[in-house]
Amino acid sequence: MTTQTPPTGPTPLPDTVQSPDPVASPETPESPDALQSSGTVEVLRYSAFTSDPAGGNPAGVVLDAADLDDARMLGVAAEVGYSETAFITAQDTAARRYRLRYFSPRGEVAFCGHATIATAVALAARTGTGELLFDTPVGEIRVGTSLVDGLIRATLTSVPAHSRPAEDTTQVEPALRALHWTRDDLDDSLPPHIAFAGNDHLVLGVRSRAQLAALDYDFDALHDLMRHHGWTTVHLVHRTAPDRLDFSARDPFPVGGVVEDPATGAAAAAFGGYLRALGLVTEPLRVHIRQGEDMGRPSDLYVDLHPDDPRVRVSGQAVPLPSQGR
Structure with a gap:
């Protein structure tokens, strides 16, 4: 996976690193130990x-x-x-x-x-x-x-997001083979795209929640395809109801050395750009993405979108993990 070159922008930080301020605000929880x-x-x-x-x-x-x-x-x-x-x-x-x-x-x-x-x-x-x-x-x-x-709670604001249709022969078809899916498994209202909000993600919408839950993909084949195209994850989504923009998602991540991500903020930001590209963002709105359930690590990502702003805001909490060995 290659690192992208930072765009021209604010003056970068100096190489000299200052010591972090050890004093926490009295309204914030106590800092966790180094685990x-x-x-x-x-x-x-x-x-x-x-x-x-x-x-x-x-x-x-x-x-x-x-x-x-x-x-x-x-x-x-x-x-x-x-x-x-x-x-x-x-x-x-x-x-x-x-x-x-x-x-x-x-x-x-x-x-x-x-x-x-x-x-x-x-x-x-x-x-x-x-x-x-x-x-x-x-x-x-x-x-x-x-x-x-x-x-x-933290809310990140992405770089400008955008999305384009995926190419059938070289991108969609090989991905479907690696996922052991067919065209009939895809949701026609959510066409395959390459979505970006800092890095690229292949977005595939699936008709059935059961199909998403049964995910069992070819790790090596998907890994090689993703490396070839420079995709960070494959963002697999199912729309939970036709009258609202709530989704279940799974994100295979073989190029990172793990089978799957239980919560993928970069993909959620890119998915926000995808929804704007489809014309589904006509007013300010919040999208809920539920991820990780099928891994036993349920996660909630909240994506805020505005029709006139290509940036995407992704919100969530984070908690310290128990120390190993305690």
Whole structure:
């Protein structure tokens, strides 16, 4: 998986890294302990898009990775074993601005939504809620944090999202073969697209919730197809009711070294751009995506869309995971 070059934009952070502010706002929950270290690297572990540690998508968070090179960050991500681990490589705590990179067990990822949410919550627990700025390989990502019912909620604003129809012969048909699906399994109202909000995702709508639940795909075939086209995940969705934009979703992620993501904020943002491209966003609205149920890690992602804004806002909570070995 290749890293995208950051677009021209705000002045990047300096290489000198300031020490993080250890004082948390009195309104925020106590900071969790570092749950495990990888060598001398302190790794926090959070589950994003859930209020229950048994649900959501786990992410590693390294709050000070200034001295880590690419090989070390990849090694830490592989040891942690989650779909992604986020690394803060530079920071300006006064401006609440951070340089953020993401690694899966197999390589660097240009943008990861659930690890962004997890990092924002970890920072808010230490420095107080409010707005954070992340300089990522795809550009600046703003994240608002607030305290809701005793838990920190984060809302990321994506880079401008867009979507285009997928090519039948070279993209859709090979994906269907890898998924062991046929054209008859697809929902005609949700045509196959390549959707983008920082990285590319193949979007396939399926008619039957049972078909989605029975997912059993060819890992190697889908892996090779995704690497060839540069897709981060395949976003498989089922519309739960015809009168509202609520969806069940599953996201195979073989290129990241894991079978499936239980909550995929980057795909949710791209899916928001997909819905706009289909002409389904005629007024400001919120979309609910329920993901991870079939993995036993239920997750809730909330996607806010506006017909005149190509950016997508994705919201969710994140909670620290229990320390391993306790």
